[in-house]
Amino acid sequence: MSRILTGIQSSGKPHLGNLLGAIRPALELASQQNEPAFFFIADLHALTTVHNPVQLQENTYAVAAAWLAMGLDTERHVFFRQSDVPEVCELSWYLGCVTPYPMLANAHAFKEKAGNLAEVSAGLFTYPVLMAADILLYDTDIVPVGKDQKQHLEIARDIAGAFNRRYGEIFKLPTGFFQEEVMLLPGIDGRKMSKSYGNTLDVLGDEVELERRVRRIVTDSTPVEAPKDPGRCIVFQLYAAVASPEEVEEMRRRYVEGGYGYGQAKAELFRVLRERFAPQRAAYQQWMRDKAALEAILQKGAERARAEAAKVLGRVREAIGFQARVPSFRW
Secondary structure, eight states: OOOOOHHHHSSSSOOOOIIIIIIIHHHHTTOOOOOOOOEEEEEEHTTTTOOOOHHHHHHHHHHHHHHHTTTOOOSSSEEGGGGGGHHHHHOOOOOHHTTTTHHHHTTTHHTTTTOGHHHHHHHHTTTTHHHHHHTTTTTOOOOEEEEEEHHHHHHHHHHHHHHHHHOOOOOOOOOOEEOOOOOOOOOOSBBBBGGGGGGOTTSSSSSHHHHHHTTOOOOOOOOOTTOOGGGGGHHHHHHHSSOOOHHHHHHHHHHHOOOOOOOHHHHHHHHHHHHHHHHHHHHHHHHHOOHHHHHHHHHHHHHHHHHHHHHHHHHHHHHHHHHOOOOOOOO
């Protein structure tokens, strides 16, 4: 049996790219395993960019509601908030004490801002160590990650290897699961769909706002009557990610034949987004109206996560010469 673990930052509300590129594939992979998977909301990681406490809490609930709306079974799997498991911070310190500076200085997140060190917090610099603790704390076997996170997984393996060489075989070495074709959706401006770019489509939120943003998708100036290249159109790319194969082929035909405007294509895209995610939207909005229920689910998941974390942390503390505390948890 293999244990899967994955997490999503609570740096914003989940958008279409998150749902199709991260949440859905992770749930599909977990459904193929006999072992319960571990899914967590990475609110500690989000602190590197989100400093408004009200916004951070709202983002956390939004991520939780999105996972549940997409079909996460919290009876079978372990679903929790990262900050509810203090063991991860303790383990992060131990791992940091065997992590060489050059390894962190070579991390992508740090290198992107290394030109202006005033913008680099200690949290951003040690981000890969905390991510390693997230993974190693639960005896994880498989981590579904996108290609942009491959380096962080490699760092986690390197840190685990360094710790094991010093203190014995304490940690499993996790492996990554990379989809053959990771779904990277374009945003409404043509760049990668990302909260940091403000170019996302919120398919779980207000339909009026969703329609407004669909209408804002950038297109070229090809006239209605002229043929169009679907491969170069953002509207078509988004449509192809959510529509049925038959619908996609029909829109492709209309693009190539001409006499079909971008306004018509955007209207069709909005229709499909509204209809396909109608059940998830209703579920999401119901969860967001009942924060107490969300909190109860997260707390129950945290108890289960802490019970597993305590076992690994007990091994670690004993190996480094500390008292091996293994508290008991009931769930």
